[in-house]
Amino acid sequence: MATEQQIRENLSQYRDPLLKEDLVEAKALKNIELSDGEARISIKxxxxxGQYKQQLEQDLTDFLTKLDDSLSYKLDISWRVDAHVHPAKVQAMPNVKNIIxxxxxxxxxGKSTTSVNLALAxxxxxxxxxxxxxxxxxxSMPIMLGTQGKNPETLDKKSIMPIESLGLQSMSIGYLVKPEQAMVWRGPMASGALQQLINDTxxxxxxxxIIDLPPGTGDIQLTMAQKIPVTASVVVTTPQDIALADARKAVTMFNKVSVPVLGVVENMATHTCSNCGHEEHIFGQGGGDALAKEIGVELLGSLPLSLNIREQTDAGEPTVVKEPESEVTQRYLDIAQRMAAKLSLESKDFKVSFPSISIENT
Incomplete structure (x- = not known):
């Protein structure tokens, strides 16, 4: 009869395709109970x-049975997102576990389009x-979420409530100014406004x-990395050489401020002709994968150049919401899950789990 240690050793041989390591090493195995020829295994x-839970249960059951069929296996698989350590020496935000x-x-x-669809995923x-x-x-977020013209409410005249739409909480300077108003501000003013948007919401x-950063590596980006408790980052690029060169600069910036890069998302990787169905790499092939290997991170996934993605986002109904069963939505779901799985392996911030303690004389 198999022992608990043997089952643990068998589980250590299963390499999860999302975590890219075994469940024991990832500290996901919580408990093993043996009773009457049945092994009850708790994994968190x-x-x-999402739907990966059923797939993992089946794959893991089949894997364990193949190694040792003297037992029947009952798996209890659950999940919980924990807060993770951020490199910035600033206080963690209340009610926000992780900032990506x-x-x-x-x-x-296509960074903003990617950001909103990954958030929805x-x-x-x-x-x-x-x-x-x-x-x-x-x-651009008010247009993409179909919330243009909405204004945030305040309950205490000090902070503002996020605008809720499509299952997301959102905040943008676009909610606070008229659509045609230009923000003619110097860098420090814009950086200060950004800090207020984050902290006062x-x-x-x-x-x-999810924070959709503007392009480049200027004041806004440095403010985010040094004064906001950013947990990790994701870099979006297209396969063409000029985009890859600038994406390297974004990675270098995050490395300098010690923000982990979870991976690279390659956007506009292929285009499929609407007339003949021919698929072509019009911006080059393999650039995102080459960049990911060069900087030592994972290629989280590739997305096509698609007219539907553009039209749906412009109409305030991003692809993940408009076409939940489509192949493109599945790609966004896969990328989001790989990104979240990668983040789950980072060091946890246990201080967030404890309430603050104050002592007063009575």
Missing amino acids: LGFPL AVASGKGGV LSALGANVGILDADIYGP QWKDLDYL
Whole structure:
């Protein structure tokens, strides 16, 4: 009869395709109970599972049975997103467990579209998600979420409530100014406005706050990395050489401020002709994969150049919401889950789990 230690050793041979390591090494195995020829195994992962839960249960049961069929296996698989350590020497934000910055070295690579669809994908997987539009000069989130013209409410005249739409909590300077108003501000003013947007918003129990950074590596980006508790980052690029060169600069910036880069998302990787169905790499092939290998991170996934993605986002109905069963939505879900799984392996911030203690004389 198999022992608990043998089952643990068998589990250590199963390499999870999302975590890229075994469940024992990832500290996901919580308990093993043996009783009457049955092994009850409790596993808790640190990222939203969505439909992957059923697949993992089946794959893991088949794997263990193949190694040792003297037992029947009953798996209890659950998940919980924990807060993770951030490199900035600033206080963690209340009600926000993790902040993920989405960046690109240059504009025009579809970073904002990617940000909003990844946020919606995390929400579809079961997480509580918010998104912050950090582009002070050219906010686009109100259009993408169909919330243009809405104004945040304040309950105490000191902080503001996020705008809720499509299952996301969102905040943008675009909610506070007229659409045609230009923000003619110098860098420090824009950086100060960004800090206020983040800190003065009453976020509600977020597992993830996605921050859509403007392109480049200037004041806004440095403010985010040094004065906001950013947990990790993701870099969006297209396969063309000029975009890859600028994406390297974004990675270098995050490395300098010790913000982990979870991976690279390759956008506009292929285009499929609407007439003949021919698929072509019009911006080059393999650039995102080469960049990921060069900087030592994972290629989280590739997305196509698609007219539907552009039209749906412009209409305030991003692809993940408009076409939840489509192949493109599945790609966004896969990328979001790989991103969250990668983050779950980072060091946890246990201080967030403890309430503050104050002692008063009575």
